[in-house]
Amino acid sequence: MRDLGLRFVRHNLFWPTLALVLLLLLNLTKTPDFFSLRLQDGHLYGSLIDILRNSAPTLLIALGMTLVIATRGIDLSVGAVAAISGAVACTYMAGSPDESTAGRAVIGMTMAVAVAVLLGVWNGFLVSVLGIQPIIATLVLMTAGRGLAMLITDGQITTVNNSLFAKVSTGFVLGLPIAILIALAVFAITAVLTRRTALGMLIEAVGINPEASRLAGVRARTITWTVYVFVAFCAGIAGLMIASNTSAADANAAGLFIELDAILAVVIGGTSLAGGRFSLTGTLIGAMFIQTLATTIPTMGIPAETNYLFKAVVVIVVCLLQSPKARAVLSVRRSSPLLTKGSAA
Template identity: 60%
Template structure:
């Protein structure tokens, strides 16, 4: 029993279950499913479908954060990806053609991959701080997207393209399968190969890893490429859902929600140990919260306040002071010397700033 609540996914799971329970009580429809034309509907299905873009972005963000980095450019990459795909379809003159849509999707993914290569180059080769390196594309990306669409919101009417976000396969939304596929591939690649543990080693102690012979440059570079490509896929989902490439609206603030999902899932922003399962739960918490806010009829202008409350709680619980306090409560008496050290650090800092 003790080991269960010590598990690092315990609190995220509790949070998710609590949200589901609250919803189930407040609106019995929440847990009901309806079948129509062989397709499954219901609030939970909607959550699974709508969470796909955030899920993809957050998976990539998890890997990047594990390397001690951060990728702020994911929203902008979504915009570029959508712009590339829709411009190709729009210019083809045959929007309904499956081949055209496939070419458009592959082209958009390739462009996203290249943007990931750019981010990774800045961070791993030039050694620019990740937050600055990815800020470049975060600011410039939407401009690039507007350039591609010629400054317009490109809209298309394409059956195959719309299918990506709104279609059904068997009885479940196609977008859900994309999510599951991404989770599975990332999970297998990280954990069945040694990539996961090497990524953690680089994130925890870059210098020790370098001296141990880990090719940290490749590992860090790869993380940004994965993040960029997944963001591109998320951009296609977004564009498919609204059947338009809206460079100014696609993926706005998604980098922050993705970071929130990663942190909710128990992966530290300091890098190192990461949890794919945690991130999945984090994304589902955010999406369920979103659905709850919508259901409660909170005006959309005020919904950020709810997210803010969650963020505040997470940050406070993770702060060193609170963790120390919890540690002190759980442990018995501390030796005196151990209590001497922390203030020492404060003093040194004070000295430096003086």
């Protein structure tokens, strides 16, 4: 029984899940009806649904980021890609004579995702073919990307009037928000592809040692390239959600800092930035945690802007928990001094 408990505590997802649950319970102390869900016009309403809906863009990008980080890479350009995607979709729709038809929305969104995928191909090319460090390769697009988005929207906030497009973020299917359903679908597909096929193991192999995995017959370059395309694809859809939420493309503000939130979600979920292993479920919990934190802070009567402060604390705590060095220091402190002396000698 004690062993079972210990195994439970030692499980990778124990701490992130515990943190999420505690945070949710903290909300309950302030707002007693926090967990209540109302069914209205066939839609579910409630704080939990809001958290799910608002976490969708971060979750999507974080899923892609998980795979990128698993190959020991990083993608800083996702926020810019999201902004470009929203800009493409909105500019196309606003520019066409029949902007409110469903057809225009479909074409616009397809174009936006296609552009995002192209940008992913570009990032992947820089990293896998030219061998530029991921942080710098994606920094190029992170810097230039917002400029490109502004170039597309001509520096304006482009608003569109299209009910199908608006549904991407605000619509409901089966009582649940469409946004989170899309994110969960991507989650499920990614999980099946990486955990029910060898793909996940190959990605981890590339993350542990690209050269060795190449010599072992793994197509390291193709895999690295693919994960950057995948994260850009996710960022493209996330960009559509962000733009759809306000039915407008804001090249400056859309997806600002979302790359950091996504990385944070991945790290909270227990995926190491050193690459080589990843947990998609962890990322899911991480993304929920970040959104719950953003909801909790105003609920507790603290200014929403201080969100950053709490995120900083979370990053530091999570990193210290993951750091082997910090763990060693902690375990030495916990065990009796005599024992430490003995083991040292």
